[in-house]
Amino acid sequence: MSQQRIINGRYEVGELIGRGGMADVYLGRDERLGRTVAIKMMRADLARDPQFQTRFRREAHASAALNHPNIVAVFDTGEEELPGTNGQPGVACPYMVMEYVDGDTLRALLRKDEVTIDLAVEWTEGVLAAVAYSHENDIVHRDIKPGNVMVDKSGAIKVMDFGIARALSDSSATMTQTQAVVGTAQYLSPEQARGESVDFRSDLYSVGCVLFELLTGRPPFVGDSPVAVAYQHVREEPPAATTLIPEISPALESVLTKSLAKDREDRFQTGKDFLTALRAAHYDGMAVSEDESTSVIPPAVIPADTEPTQAMGAISASDDSIFEPREELPEHYEMTGEMDAVNDPERTGKKKRRRGWLIALLLILLLGGGAFAGWWFWNEAEQQRIEENQVQVPDVSGMPETDAQNALTTAGLRPILEYEHNDDVDRDRAIGTDPASETTMQRYDEVTLNISLGPDQVDIPDSLQGASEATVRDTLEELGLTVSDVSYVNSPTIPRDRLVDTNPALGSTVAYGSTVALKMSSGEVEVPNVVGMTQQEAENTLTADALGLSVDINLVTNDGNMTAGQVVDQDVEPGETASQGQLISLDVAREEEEPSDDPSESESPSESESGSPSESESSSDEESSDDPSEDESNDEPSEDES
Structure with missing residues (x-):
């Protein structure tokens, strides 16, 4: 678990809650005001790019200038200094403190x-x-x-x-x-x-x-x-x-x-x-007005020159014919009983009633027949319309999500997306539809399009070791996993800012949607304590695969208190870090020199200064023997003796 970060002395950086094209968004807390915030920080792998730096600062400036209830508010901006490693200078990583939207x-x-x-x-x-x-x-x-x-x-x-x-x-x-x-x-x-x-x-x-x-x-x-x-x-x-x-x-x-x-x-x-x-x-319900005037059909009117309905013949006040006396009947016309019957009011009423029933019956027959004919024609038209609007559900199994949507839309159907796990169909591809393909449906009907989320269990690929953070994030997101945290660990072989391992570990199987923590290489290793080891042991320890360091040996004089061949000092203190492959200098004690057992090989200080007696005597003898004059003078008697 990585160490909790506090930036600008007041903002506590929490869990990762989102990721954009150039920044990660973390849940944070403003310790000074005691409120939850969202902290948007530029991704570490992009922080050295001046173009991304400029774009991020432009976003902060534009957002901070806006204060509206429908716009996410920006409370503060700043930069966090990231330390440099491997001789590279540090870099300023910009961030924004924003309103947290739940x-x-x-x-x-x-x-x-x-x-x-x-x-x-x-x-x-x-x-x-x-x-x-x-x-x-x-x-x-x-x-x-x-x-x-x-x-x-x-x-x-x-x-x-x-x-x-x-x-x-x-x-x-x-x-x-x-x-x-x-x-x-x-x-x-x-x-x-x-x-x-x-x-x-x-x-x-x-x-x-x-x-x-x-x-x-x-x-x-x-x-x-x-x-x-x-x-x-x-x-x-x-x-x-x-x-x-x-x-x-x-x-x-x-x-x-x-x-x-x-x-x-x-x-x-x-x-x-x-x-x-x-x-x-x-x-x-008001439509957008167009530039052109909308044509309006006026209500139907009766033209002024239309003749009155003939069944209701017009009566003119100037028409006096209705007031003229009837023509007299001929004298020979006798009023018989039949004529009386015709003029009988009761009989006339019966005829009128019978005629009304006949008319009503005729109207009923006409209306019934018309209704039946209308229903028949309507039913035929409806059947034809249904047949014309019938479409078959296309087979979209295995298609990418967008292609499957397009195929259903082109067929005249309305796709409704549903997502589910499937071990046999790749993520973001269509599993099938409901109703199934080849089913006949009406145009514009809804059809459920099932999209695969991939297997319910996914493997974290071993091949990600040594990849950049951006590549690792993209790969894990494609698998349906989320990066929860990023920390740096020492590694003797994997370059700086490259993936060393994950938690859960690389190669392990996790549930879809799980969070994964990244362990990125710091490009450094921790130097152990090798003082007291033999030279060979120290070299084996420092150059082993676990550290991958180089060793330089310096032999120092043995004061008699050291064990010959033992490491007595190292130039990088134990517990400190060194760059990958860095040369570590070790001081190793020499073999101690012992006194010789042959007396001729040693001489006392007095002897070294004046020489041995034998040497003096021999030299004087040689000198006397070498000078003949001296020998002769010695042989002759002196004057006193004579």
């Missing part, structure tokens, strides 16, 4: 399939409020996407990661850096995809893409590669949202259409305009 990103919520139309509109309102505020402060976000928007436990929206935001005065620069488009392909505006300058309306296009995905469950454009998606943003029109989700109102469809216009002049010009139109469409 919740999920929109990306995570979309994966859970818990987004209704009402929630989609509500969350988009929060995003638009944040974007409108940043635009008022001349800051363009440039990377609005579901992964950069969080929803806290209370339901509030928090927009984060202004990592590629720039002030409006700098937005004339294109969005390409080393030929790579900055941003996320599925939410890029057409001008960003073309590498042109961006402005506030580019953010609003990205918000439109997010709204489309929240409403339909998929982005407006999907493809096999980021380049293919970017091309669609520039050249193709998105599918109508109502064809994917029929419950979406035409008013909301009109808002989506305007927000995703290719030409920025045809989009909403401000975040407030977008927000106002979205609320009016969802709550009041």
